[in-house]
Amino acid sequence: MRDETRIVHAGRHPEAFSGAVNPPVYHVSTVLSPNLADWEQKKEDYAAERPGMYYGRHGTPTLEALEEAIATLEGGHRAVLFPSGLAACAGAILSYVKAGDHILVTDSAYGPTRRVALRFLTRFGVTTEFYDPLIGAGIHALLRPNTSVVVVEAPGSLTFEMQDIPAIAAAAHRGGSIVIMDNTWATPLYFKPFEHGVDVSVQAATKYIVGHSDAMVGTVSVTKEAWPKLRTTHVDLGQTAGPDDVYLAQRGLRTMATRLKQHWESGVMLADWVSHQPEVERVLHPALPADPGHAIWKRDFLGASGLFGVVLKSVSKAAFAAFIDGLELYGIGASWGGYESLVMPFDPREVRSATRWPSTGPCFRIHAGLESPADLLVDLEAGFGRMRAAL
């Protein structure tokens, strides 16, 4: 079966719900048992990881539907849900570290994930070392006997570097480390983490899976070997996700394959056009042939989402503001993956420590939404016109 088919069917069990196409939304904490035997059976089923309801936090058919679909699509053994993408990033790392460990985190990691490492893990005696995202097999030189986790993300948050995941994973595994990937950009459709050596894959489902900017969910899927530690940590930390948000995520998922094709096409078209503007120093989009990460993207990825970065030459603040402020179709805001286009100014220098950001011009990130690509282009053209006039 192809992914476009699996994404429609994975995790859905209409026969269990009187034929309803989508799983019902269970709003539940307490689950009542009619007698002692049933109560003990529920406990036993939960301990043995059999489906069923024992207590709201421990899973419901609503949550299981999304977990099953994500694990199936990403190619993992099992998946669990978190209340946000960041909670999933933190939960994934916490599952595999203990006091005295050393972890390696790509310098291009999602900013708040850096903070989990620097501000939170430090308090518990876990040391973090950031590394050059382009390190590849060279990561072996940074591995120590106590390196328990290597965090990868491709392309990188904000800066879009592609990482040689198979090379990094091979070195990490030789050193006995677990490889955790933030796979949000590619979604479970466009990068298959477990086929490339990743042990633990994180999705901010808030982005393309939800797809409508109206709910927050995180997912973590894992190999069979990595499952027991993830499950224990997820249970011990009391992590779950709200039933309505999870319902919206599984609802969004069903149309994601179709939506992504448009995000991909519009994103590449806009990125290519932007790359030819004289005010632009570089466009950060691995699906563009001129991108330094293009060869790895072609080798390992099955598609591209609609998110890319732009580095301008040194233009004045006023010219940059003239560009951003007049955009009509691109909302200024954090997050991405919804049906609507976004623009977000950023400064990579605020989230780097192992590598030096080589440019000084202002940067912005575009999320190409599902509007007409022609209209999106016209809006950008007008923006560059305003910037030019204000230079």
Ligand SMILES: *Cc1c(COP(=O)(O)O)cnc(C)c1O
């Ligand atoms: C947005 C994002 C997250 C965090 O997801 P939230 O649901 O906003 O907490 C994690 N990783 C990446 C790459 C993201 O873009």
